[in-house]
Amino acid sequence: MxxxxxxxxxxxxxxxxxxxxxxxxxxxxxxxxxxxxxxxxxxxxxxxxxxxxxxxxxxxxxxxxxxxxxxxxxxxxxxxxxxxxxxxxxxxxxxxxxxxxxxxxxxxxxxxxxxxxxxxxxxxxxxxxxxxxxxxxxxxxxxxxxxxxxxxxxxxxxxxxxxxxxxxxxxxYQRPYIIHKTILTYGQGESHVAERIEDWENQLPEYIKLAYLPSPGRVRLRLTARGTNKQQLEDTIAENVKSLDAIIHDIIVGFEEEDTIEVVLGRILKEKQLTVATAESCTGGKIAQLFASVPGASTYFKGSVVCYATEVKMNVLGISKDLIAQHSVVSKEVASAMALSVQKIMQTDYAIATTGNAGPTKGDADAELGTVCIALATPNGVIVEEFNFGQPREKVIDRAVIKSLELLQKEILKNVL
Amino acid sequence: MxxxxxxxxxxxxxxxxxxxxxxxxxxxxxxxxxxxxxxxxxxxxxxxxxxxxxxxxxxxxxxxxxxxxxxxxxxxxxxxxxxxxxxxxxxxxxxxxxxxxxxxxxxxxxxxxxxxxxxxxxxxxxxxxxxxxxxxxxxxxxxxxxxxxxxxxxxxxxxxxxxxxxxxxxxxYQRPYIIHKTILTYGQGESHVAERIEDWENQLPEYIKLAYLPSPGRVRLRLTARGTNKQQLEDTIAENVKSLDAIIHDIIVGFEEEDTIEVVLGRILKEKQLTVATAESCTGGKIAQLFASVPGASTYFKGSVVCYATEVKMNVLGISKDLIAQHSVVSKEVASAMALSVQKIMQTDYAIATTGNAGPTKGDADAELGTVCIALATPNGVIVEEFNFGQPREKVIDRAVIKSLELLQKEILKNVL
CATH class of the missing domain: 3.40.980.10 (MoaB/Mog-like domain)
Incomplete structure (x- = not known):
């Protein structure tokens, strides 16, 4: 139909x-x-x-x-x-x-x-x-x-x-059955995943379609089966997901139909009774807003300090003037200090911090356009990475957001899976 | 073409x-x-x-x-x-x-x-x-x-x-001319605006099309002229915008083609060297993120405290436990205190605060689902309003965001126009 x-x-x-x-x-x-x-x-x-x-x-x-x-x-x-x-x-x-x-x-x-x-x-x-x-x-x-x-x-x-x-x-109306199954992978590109699962893909029956849905850092694989025998469709999908899992188990992170990363994270944080906060400069509150977009987020998302101006980093987060002068406002050191500070202020288990030059022009730092430092404060200390996401501005912000959430996901999955 | x-x-x-x-x-x-x-x-x-x-x-x-x-x-x-x-x-x-x-x-x-x-x-x-x-x-x-x-x-x-x-x-390719002119109005609904400008609309020449683009609280009117004589198109558009302005001058706030409210606000704040910050509960950083989405926002947008959890309102913004106990966390009093606090902490001219029950279930307050209190701290004190935006959750958040920006716009336009 x-x-x-x-x-x-x-x-x-x-x-x-x-x-x-x-x-x-x-x-x-x-x-x-x-x-x-x-x-x-x-x-x-x-x-x-x-x-x-x-x-x-x-x-x-x-x-x-x-x-x-x-x-x-x-x-x-x-x-x-x-x-x-x-x-x-x-x-x-x-x-x-x-x-x-x-x-x-x-x-x-x-x-x-x-x-x-x-x-x-x-x-x-x-x-x-x-x-x-x-x-x-x-x-x-x-x-x-x-x-x-x-x-x-x-x-x-x-x-x-x-x-x-x-x-x-x-x-x-009488309607046929359409069954979808989505497999979330992360850490490998579309063509790399395609090569690994080529043989598996070739043996799929005619009535099952496979689609690749790539986005920065992750690829979703979507299986769609159409037919009139619901049980047969479900069984075949289940068998094929199992055989796929055997091939790329190392990069699979979830199987839920409508999972976005913020929903996946929310579910894990809630289950484990963990909490999170953010301190955002270049991402301007976008990570906070993603957390808050999930109904029920208040059980694990405590809040954020959006410190767009350098003086807010100092006055609200207590980042020292010396640290900024020594390393510049876009630096691993400042990102780490921001994450640790907001973790402490909001009393959370985890805290994400971002600081970078999204462009199109440079702000209070000389770092190259597209540079972003992302820190993750954990119960056991702080992890920090520096990236260059190039240009334009919207791409830098989006990739910084997704990379931040990935860092958190990777870290909490370590203890969960 | x-x-x-x-x-x-x-x-x-x-x-x-x-x-x-x-x-x-x-x-x-x-x-x-x-x-x-x-x-x-x-x-x-x-x-x-x-x-x-x-x-x-x-x-x-x-x-x-x-x-x-x-x-x-x-x-x-x-x-x-x-x-x-x-x-x-x-x-x-x-x-x-x-x-x-x-x-x-x-x-x-x-x-x-x-x-x-x-x-x-x-x-x-x-x-x-x-x-x-x-x-x-x-x-x-x-x-x-x-x-x-x-x-x-x-x-x-x-x-x-x-x-x-x-x-x-x-x-x-040789191409004809297409000229658009957008007129931003706010405060009156689509049908109300349509009634006021009916005679004007009827006299528009055949080659000029009018479209109404309503969104919560505002209506954009878009004139589109198509033809080969650029000068004639421009002149006719200009004449008609002038005669329209004479009819609904009281509700017109802008004429720029691609103006979103955050861009309009950014331009005025920058011109007047004014600054703004936000303290967001139910909107979860969405207002901050809108400000930050505009290139060059760092000259007027200082930052935000996203205080999703009640204890963050207390610990970071210094809202007293008594005030919350007396009026509840979703109240005009708490919204006002949040706005004044973040205005002070971030040393800005204006500050927006939101607190509400976006749903689908109630948080730390008994206020009806959909209730949102929005406060605006100005250089001359604080303005606060209570709304009920109904349900669903996404509508409540979106309307709270747009209403907040409108409050700020109305207030700064008072001193600018």
């Missing part, structure tokens, strides 16, 4: 915003065995939308459309749906009452005519109630394809996918 | 990664007057890729393809290009030498055969040299459409777009 995801909006096509909706929708569909055949982003242009609908008609069973449902003139999805289905807009009183109530409660004013017109929907459509916004979702079928139109605001789209779209798809 | 952007990779279609490449490419094309007609994400499937190429052939002048150029078996773009162009792969010695050198320098080992095969390119293609990676870009033309294939790794793709693709497109 196949789906297409269509995002409507000029702001995406000129690169003003990045489409994150499609990824969320694809992941949700994948979980219930619906394969996303294609994602498209097209402009707020009636003819282009109509042509796209025609191309997808009967080619996929489900078309999910986001965007273009706002109250303003540039939002034309609803009128275009009507034209495609040779339908007319009718007022849905449930939606209208919801809009009036929502506007009054949130803004303390009466709903305007523009607000109320959000309740106009194609007469053949089934309304998908949007509890968290004013634009309703719509479900409308033609021949073998159902078109589902959702607002583009991410949390409204998410609400509708989770509470309306997925339950209704599950109820109305 | 029109372009299509095609992203190849199963990892996007199952929602494992979000495609940020297309947005970057679209923005780069837009700047040189090339309109992105469509973005597509498709799977690593030869037939699907071939069908997509056929559909786009002669419909757009430029097709930019990213992904599928890695050294492993699941990367099939190059072979598919060969099939589409009825071409064969030949070894490019310049690329091979570059790959050998890059692998030796970066990894200190000899390039393997898999690495060296990155130098195989379709014989009709022009190689676009990839200084920062092993997969070369390729430029290959058929009838009225040029197909440009680039690696999917974001910084390699960016390098090639900036240094090879854009210069070559500018050299080889």
């Amino acid at each position: 196949k789906a297409a995801i269509v995002t409507i909006g000029d702001e995406i096509l000129i690169g003003q915003i990045v489409d994150t909706n499609s990824g969320f929708i694809a992941k949700s569909l994948d979980k219930i065995g619906i394969e996303t055949y294609e994602m498209l982003s097209i402009s707020d242009n009636k003819q282009h939308i109509l042509d796209t609908f025609s191309l997808l008609q009967n080619k996929v069973e489900v078309v999910i459309i986001t965007g273009g449902l706002g109250p303003t003139k540039d939002d034309i999805t609803k009128h275009t749906l009507c034209e495609y289905f040779e339908d007319t807009l009718v007022r849905n009183t449930d939606v209208e009452n919801h809009v009036i109530e929502l506007i009054e409660r949130a803004l303390g004013r009466e709903a305007s005519q523009i607000n109320k017109d959000q309740a106009l929907v194609p007469s053949q459509s089934t309304v998908l109630h949007n509890q968290v916004g004013t634009a309703p979702g719509m479900w409308i079928k033609k021949e073998n394809t159902v078109f589902i139109s959702l607002p583009g605001v991410p949390y409204e789209m998410k609400y509708l996918i989770e509470n309306q779209v997925i339950p209704k798809l599950v109820q109305e | 029109k372009a299509a952007i095609v992203t190849i990779g199963d990892e996007i279609l199952i929602g494992q990664i979000v495609d940020t490449n297309s947005g970057f490419i679209a923005k780069s094309l837009d700047k040189i007057g090339i309109e992105t007609y469509e973005m597509l994400s498709i799977s690593d499937n030869k037939q699907h890729i071939l069908d997509t190429f056929s559909l786009l052939q002669n419909k757009v002048e430029v097709v930019i393809i990213t992904g599928g150029l890695g050294p492993t078996k699941d990367d099939i773009t190059k072979h598919t290009l060969c099939e589409y162009f009825e071409d064969t792969l030949v070894r490019n010695t310049d690329v091979e030498n570059h790959v050998i050198e890059l692998i030796e320098r970066a990894l200190g080992r000899e390039a393997s055969q898999i690495n060296k095969d990155q130098a195989l390119v379709p014989s009709q293609s022009t190689v676009l040299h990839n200084q920062v990676g092993t997969a070369p870009g390729m430029w290959i033309k058929k009838e009225n459409t040029v197909f440009i294939s680039l690696p999917g790794v974001p910084y390699e793709m960016k390098y090639l777009i900036e240094n090879q693709v854009i210069p070559k497109l500018v050299q080889e």
